[in-house]
Amino acid sequence: MRIALFATCLADTLFPEAAKATVRLLERLGHEVVFPSEQTCCGQMHVNTGYQRDALPLVKRYVQTFSPYDVIVAPSGSCVGSIRHQHAMVAAAAGEAGLAARAGDVGARTYELSELLVDVLKVEDVGAYYPHRVTYHPTCHSLRMIRVGDKPLRLLRNVRGLELVELPAAEQCCGFGGTFSVKNAETSAAMLADKMTTIESTGASVCTAGDASCLMHIGGGLRRKDSGVKTVHLAEILAAT
Template sequence: MRAALFVTCVNDAVYPATGIATVRLLERLGVDVDFPEAQTCCGQPQFNTGYRRETEPLVRRMTRAFEGYDYVVTPSGSCAAMVRHHYPKIGDEAAASLAARTYELTEFLVDVVGVTDVGAHFPHTVTYHPSCHGLRLLGLGERPRKLLESVRGLELRELPGADECCGFGGTFAVKNSDVSAAMGQDKVSNAVSTGAEVLCGADNSCLMHIGGIVSREGAPLRPVHLAEILASTEEEPWS
């Protein structure tokens, strides 16, 4: 099975360990992973801010970059949702084709590769935050939890108010910073109340927002992307 990695801007620029973990994980499961270097921003920030015309060249570039791949996999629910839900409205038939071939990582693992036990080992207490795009637009449901529940050594703790937004929301965090920060503080308080060492999520944009609050408050919690947990093994542990 051959797939292309859509790494996303946030991961490429700020969280490269998530992209590396995704490749390690997929290759361990027998997936042949390519990285099309022509990929750039998917256009989500522009589109969400109302700049549809400026989004169109990015849609065309992404469509060309991932042409010829049966599967395009991304460790980001928000970027997957952009491609899946908005590309068909913005672009042509090629953009609609890319939308149909694009999968968020946990979808790809469970629905395409057909696994929930990926051979991971992560001896830590973890609570899981389902980001809004994955929860509502993609309908990821129990896929991330099933993957986490199969990780050896991992103790999964229920997050109070798990379905509530963390407050990031892309440009929402800039335009409504006070509300955004208050929502983030609620999310961090709920996560800390579980006593977990790690707050896991499938979107580094949300984890970046939460992580900023964790850092300012000195909370005893470490945000970690789901891909990094699933890539961790006894032989190659997460650090």
């Protein structure tokens, strides 16, 4: 299968290994991965902070860039959630019905990594090897917006050498929420403290998730308190051999 990669801003600027791992994994499974160089931000940050008009050019760019591809993958539940649930809304609110229809069509072909693997490619054992004790944090957008359910857990359970431990109160938000963590810093910090406590209680050496943004937030907190727990994107674990 020919798959287009939407890398996302955070992967492009701060966590390139998540995007690289996505490519390595899919190519190992026998698929062709292409990277359309015209891609930019999906516009999620603009929409979530009330700047829908400013997000419109980014919606147009995404639709124009990825329309030629039957399948698009992104290593980010939040960006996929934005593309799938906000792009058509932004276009419709701007009075661009044609763009809204195209955005809905392209959005329906855009998948988070675990969705692509389990639902589209029909694979749960990707041949990975990762000899560590790991706990999984289900990020809010992946859990509540695109509803990936237990797909990441099903993939992790098939990784050789990996000991998967349940995260208490897993469904509680880590406190990042994009600009929420800036506008409501004290509340965000309190939520992060609760999340770190539950992560450390598992005895895991690694916390994984499908969103680099949440891992950035959690990982920063764990490093500041000199915790021995690392944060690693799901794609990097699945790509490991």
